[in-house]
Amino acid sequence: MNKLDYEPGSFRDPTARVFYYKDSIYREIFPAGEEKLKFLKEKNLLKDLIDKNFLIGSEELKKKHFDFIDENSIVIKHDKLNFISYPYEWTFNELKDAALFHLDFQIYLLERSAQLVDASAYNVQFRNNKPIFIDLLSIDKYREGEYWVAHKQFCENFLNPLVLTSKKGINFNNWFRGNLEGISTHELSSILNLKDLINPTIFFHVYLLNKIEEKSQKNPNKVTEKIKTSKGLSKNSFRSMLISLKKFIESLNLRKQSSIWDQYSTNNSYSKEDERKKIKAVTGFLKKNNFKLLGDLGCNDGKYSKLATENNVETVIGFDFDLKVLDRAYLNAKKNSLNFFPLYLDASNPSGNLGWNDSERMSFQRRASFDGIFALALTHHLAIAKNIPLNQILSWLVSLAPKGIIEFVPKEDPTTQIMLSLKGDIFPQYNEENFEQQLSKLAKIENISVVSETNRKIYEYKRL
Amino acid sequence: MPNKIILILVYFFLMQRNSFAYLDPGTGSIILQAILGFIAAAGASVVLYWTKFKELLSKIFKSKNKKSE
Numbered sequence: 257m258n259k260l261d262y263e264p265g266s267f268r269d270p271t272a273r274v275f276y277y278k279d280s281i282y283r284e285i286f287p288a289g290e291e292k293l294k295f296l297k298e299k300n301l302l303k304d305l306i307d308k309n310f311l312i313g314s315e316e317l318k319k320k321h322f323d324f325i326d327e328n329s330i331v332i333k334h335d336k337l338n339f340i341s342y343p344y345e346w347t348f349n350e351l352k353d354a355a356l357f358h359l360d361f362q363i364y365l366l367e368r369s370a371q372l373v374d375a376s377a378y379n380v381q382f383r384n385n386k387p388i389f390i391d392l393l394s395i396d397k398y399r400e401g402e403y404w405v406a407h408k409q410f411c412e413n414f415l416n417p418l419v420l421t422s423k424k425g426i427n428f429n430n431w432f433r434g435n436l437e438g439i440s441t442h443e444l445s446s447i448l449n450l451k452d453l454i455n456p457t458i459f460f461h462v463y464l465l466n467k468i469e470e471k472s473q474k475n476p477n478k479v480t481e482k483i484k485t486s487k488g489l490s491k492n493s494f495r496s497m498l499i500s501l502k503k504f505i506e507s508l509n510l511r512k513q514s515s516i517w518d519q520y521s522t523n524n525s526y527s528k529e530d531e532r533k534k535i536k537a538v539t540g541f542l543k544k545n546n547f548k549l550l551g552d553l554g555c556n557d558g559k560y561s562k563l564a565t566e567n568n569v570e571t572v573i574g575f576d577f578d579l580k581v582l583d584r585a586y587l588n589a590k591k592n593s594l595n596f597f598p599l600y601l602d603a604s605n606p607s608g609n610l611g612w613n614d615s616e617r618m619s620f621q622r623r624a625s626f627d628g629i630f631a632l633a634l635t636h637h638l639a640i641a642k643n644i645p646l647n648q649i650l651s652w653l654v655s656l657a658p659k660g661i662i663e664f665v666p667k668e669d670p671t672t673q674i675m676l677s678l679k680g681d682i683f684p685q686y687n688e689e690n691f692e693q694q695l696s697k698l699a700k701i702e703n704i705s706v707v708s709e710t711n712r713k714i715y716e717y718k719r720l
Numbered sequence: 721m722p723n724k725i726i727l728i729l730v731y732f733f734l735m736q737r738n739s740f741a742y743l744d745p746g747t748g749s750i751i752l753q754a755i756l757g758f759i760a761a762a763g764a765s766v767v768l769y770w771t772k773f774k775e776l777l778s779k780i781f782k783s784k785n786k787k788s789e
Contacts, residue, residue: 408746472751493761
């Protein structure tokens with residue numbers, strides 16, 4: 257990437273804009289945002305936040321570093337992340353960790369008389385499985401008595417989705433993706449029952465908040481007047497509210513529900529010998545390459561992603577549609593400090609370009625700049641369960657990375673047989689010959705390994 | 721301040737008016753924070769008075785004990 261590209265999602269901040277140039281990421285701060293930057297540099301706050309891993313690395317460049325930037329602007333160079341993910345792609349515990357991080361960050365800032373002026377979950381990203389804040393201009397001076405301006409946004413971006421999943425057993429992801437601002441207080445409130453309302457946090461921050469909002473809509477002028485004359489929120493009360501929210505979120509857990517894929521990596525159709533062959537084929541492919549960023553599509557609990565991190569791959573981003581298994585994969589990766597981050601993706605309905613002007617949040621395809629991919633035991637699910645033609649599946653997979661491995665599971669395999677048993681064999685094109693023929697049109701097949709007695713094969717490809 | 725909060729609460733829960741304008745979505749959140757702030761302040765006051773009350777009791781009992789000695 258040598259050209260200049262402006263980040264379409266940064267339009268909401270009128271004081272700055274983010275741009276990409278020569279594979280690096282920068283923020284142009286307009287004169288209107290200079291005051292905030294000045295505050296950050298006072299008492300070394302900016303450096304302190306970066307050193308404490310709250311804020312992404314941000315280095316101010318000398319004036320006139322870029323001839324295409326107005327000389328009155330200030331340019332900050334940010335550390336670049338391997339992959340940008342969105343809250344609707346996170347698992348329950350990923351969003352929970354992001355929420356706790358956000359509160360910890362706000363509590364810390366308050367100690368230094370600063371605050372976060374927004375609570376957008378999109379401003380939290382993950383680096384090596386740890387949350388990090390990416391927007392330095394969301395930090396501003398705190399003045400005693402000020403209300404937490406980002407409270408409602410925090411509820412809708414963090415608290416409400418977590419309550420929805422933990423208390424109601426509804427995964428927040430598709431709902432969140434439908435409304436990029438999160439789960440609205442009004443909608444969540446309408447599905448709460450009496451048992452939920454016994455909890456003071458849910459009562460105040462969801463139910464009562466919704467009731468007040470409903471009432472305040474009736475006479476806005478009077479409400480605004482009352483607020484203007486009110487005394488404000490003391491720093492102690494602000495801090496107590498943040499701590500009580502933190503305690504509540506810490507107590508939230510994922511409901512216990514089993515899924516088909518829960519035990520897949522330990523309870524699958526592979527024999528020990530087959531598994532050994534598969535590990536050998538995958539390891540052989542990894543050793544021939546030196547990938548910086550690998551996408552593992554259909555990663556399940558991350559067994560092969562882990563193998564990749566142990567074989568020279570710098571970072572693995574895993575994708576799967578089973579949120580329960582993904583969450584387990586995340587907790588495991590976090591516990592073992594693996595450079596593997598799992599995300600929710602339904603390959604038959606991947607995240608698209610969303611938001612204002614169809615460009616505020618990038619599609620999965622636009623963000624997929626992988627050096628290599630794994631598509632192990634994935635194609636038969638798309639071809640047989642979702643009726644997607646083989647040529648389209650292969651074309652999509654090969655478009656994601658110049659190199660990769662794709663597993664072909666034949667119709668004779670027990671898993672495919674189960675899928676066909678009720679549906680009937682309506683897939684005459686789903687066969688090895690057609691698979692090879694279609695893949696050859698897109699890529700050079702560099703190696704084929706037979707990995708099971710039922711003739712499952714792993715194909716190594718290199719895009720043409 | 722507490723009287724004002726109570727008035728705001730009574731106003732919101734009892735009065736019904738016709739909706740006529742758009743209101744900043746954060747306004748409800750600010751009112752909620754005012755209520756939470758009031759509860760926290762009230763809680764702190766209770767704790768403060770309770771501590772003072774306990775101190776008073778211990779003073780009375782100490783002085784009684786001294787007298788009996």
